Amino acid sequence: MLDTARRHEFRVLVAAKPSLPLLLTAGRLAGSLRRVPRIGWVSADPVVARRILNDPAHFTLLGEGGVGHLWAQVLGDWVNEIFDGPGHHQLRSRTRDLFTDENARQLTDRVIGPRLAQAGAELAGGRAVDIADLGRVLVGRIVADLLQLRVADRDDAYREIFAVGEELAALALGTTTSTHLTPETIARAKVIVARLTVNVAEAWRTAAPETVLGRCRDLGIDQRQAEGLSTLLMVAGTETAASAMARTVAILHDTGAQHRLRADPSLLPDAVREGLRVTSPAPVIGRAVAADVTVEGQRLRAGERVLMLTWTANNAAGAFDLDRGYLPDQRQLWFGAGRHLCLGAPVARAEITGLLQTLLAPGRAWRIRERRYRRNVLIPSYAHLPLRLARH
Ligand code: HEM
Structure with a gap:
């Protein structure tokens, strides 16, 4: 059964980008750190990856190879002030409590709770529920709420x-x-950003304190920072969360773990953590070398790039296992590490937990008879994943 889960996960990766499984599995050969032609430095070691992610003096995401470099071209040079360095540090200090496990649970209960209840009722009534589509709808709801x-x-x-x-x-x-x-590409991206952040400035001024933009304002984040942050929340939290939801449900089905979880709901946090580890929806993290540095005995020069194969590092521990427990080397590398550790991690966990709670209600064992993987996408995922009650 484990092999069934791995086979489908492999197909999810191939469909996203045919060369991805090769990079992620051959990446194991890169070991702790190795230079690979045309890619740059590559690491598949969780401890080395965390060391790099925790070293802002020598590694940045603003240079060529990092996402900050991408966003500065779309949003403007001011991005350089908030995506890394002292400006980013200040923004992250102010947003430390923007999402906590408690307020993320309240957010998801309010914004996706009713839609989840509807899906649960459809499933209980014998209808098929396409979890891939539901994940996209749920995430769209969260984004709409965050961006007002x-x-x-x-x-x-x-x-x-x-x-x-x-x-x-x-x-x-x-x-x-x-x-x-x-x-x-820059012109197209600017149009999209303008469309999605159309209400952010006004919401930042007027939104109630319990909304995310209202909280941003009250935490001392200025309007432009709030606009930049909104774009980031949307880009970082859309496909990743939908991918984790559908793939975790598929794995619970393919490994049979749904039955054990239904009998023992106290294992739910383990299922969420293992689902995130095995799927690692953001499979690689890139950085540019900001200043010459020696890592693992290798000399990295300013201007070079490093690719951290976090999927590979996380999966080196083995297949999905509800009994695996916390892994000190990996920790939560699926959310990155250091200063850029995923800001929305509590939201992602709350979304996945809410979905699993709905699907694991007593007497609702389900089966998956067909599925389709998404093709040519940045974040590997399912296109179509209909669940039905096992007895239907
Ligand atoms: C399973 C779902 C998710 C995964 C696997 C994930 C993964 C990640 C990773 C690996 C990073 C670090 C990137 C880097 O260091 O270059 C990151 C950053 C970020 N994520 Fe997530 N994410 C998820 C969901 C979310 C959600 C739901 C939100 C928002 C509600 C969000 C907001 C952010 C933001 C704002 C950053 C940038 C943080 C910074 O640069 O300081 N993410 N995410």
């Missing part, structure tokens, strides 16, 4: 928000070799 987008309360409207966020993230496709964008 006013849309009709229909699944289609949220699917569209997801699609627009995804289009923006797709800019990063192909950045394994370069983060320089063409003028056409």
